[in-house]
Amino acid sequence: MIRITIYKNSNGSNVGFKTSGHAEFAEYGKDIICAAVSAITINFVNSIEAFTNDRFKIKTGDGLLKFRFQKEPGPESKLLMDSMILGLQGIQNDYKNEYIQIIFKEV
Template sequence: MIAITVYQDADGNKTGFSSEGHAGFAESGYDIICAGVSALVINFINSAELLCGAKYSLDTDQETGMIDFRLEEPATGDVALLMESMILGLKGIQKDYGNEYIILNFKEV
């Protein structure tokens, strides 16, 4: 299962996220859930950096599927919109395929 935790401050502003695990929907290379989650997450990170100039820290581990992304400042403007778009896509995958493969949580930090 892929576990995704979205971090937010007391005002609900998103500050980052972590994603860990593999969906286990199909064998490696054929898992459409892992591919969908990866596309959404990587596209968000690339877009936040290249299109919006967001400053962040990033830690990854390909073996475990871990990605830990932390913004230096809470998301605002275009970065906030991009993050909400990523979350919308992740919720769609969760709705279509269920909590057996992907779980999305929100945590105040």
């Protein structure tokens, strides 16, 4: 199962996320859920880098992507983060929470 934790600050702003695990929907290389989550999250990181001036820290590994803004994100970053969450929740809804779990955590 892919576990996604969305980090929120005390102001209610989304300030980062962590994805870990594998969906195990299909064999390696054919897992459409893993591919979709990867595409959405990597596109988010690339979009933040290309379209905003917000700085962030990132860590990657096997089945792991950890992203955190260094300061309060600007309006463009907030919109991009909301869009990423919407896409991930769409996958979660389509596959009935069996392969992907999203939780929100205050940090």
